[in-house]
Amino acid sequence: MARNGTEDANYAKGDFVKKRLYLQTIILIYLLRMLFLLKDAGFLQSLFFVSPQIFVRLALCALIAILFLQSGLDKVFQWQGNLGWLRGHFAKTFLKDTVPFMLWVVTILEVAAGVCCAVGFVEILVWRSTMFALLGGELATAVLLMLFFGQRIAQDYAGAASLVPYFLVTLLSVILFDINAN
Secondary structure (H helix, E strand, O other): OOOOHHHHHHHHHHHHHHHHHHHHHHHHHHHHHHHHHHHHHOHHHHHHOOOHHHHHHHHHHHHHHHHHHHHHHHHHHOHHHHHHHHHHHOOOOOOHHHHHHHHHHHHHHHHHHHHHHHHHHHHHHHHOOOHHHHHHHHHHHHHHHHHHHHHHHOOOHHHHHHHHHHHHHHHHHHHHHHOOOO
16 A cells, blocks of 8 residues: 555654654663763762752852843943933933943953853852852842942832842852852
8 A cells, every 4th residue: 555645744754753752762761871880980070969058059059150140241231221221221310421431340350250151050059168158149239239320310119129039048148158168
């Protein structure tokens, strides 16, 4: 019995699905073998099965890295839009003439805080050291103080209040990154 074009396509698709499933199974088997070898060597446990304190440090690093890298890079790629909005925001304050400089400083510090925490994440995971994470937490805290100051000067009290939870998280990170660092 001859098949038509649709049947051939369905047969080929089914054959492709079977081959893909077979390949995925082989990859999974090799990954499991590697995991068991790493576990037997003790490396896997030290890398992935971490204490609650290390887990919290990693989570804080990830949160700060994501928050500040996204915010800083948004300022880099949307510079003119951010500059225009901030000029309007600070138009009636004594800071109106310093907006471009303030945006430049905040952008650099946000990116630096994010990069330090991203590097700190790897540093904590691999070496259990917190030098970069602590630096990132301190930079993030400083940036939030600058932003808080600006919001208060601009009399945007709701905006200033919305920064407080982030500020508390960065303070917690500084404390946790400094306690028994190793």
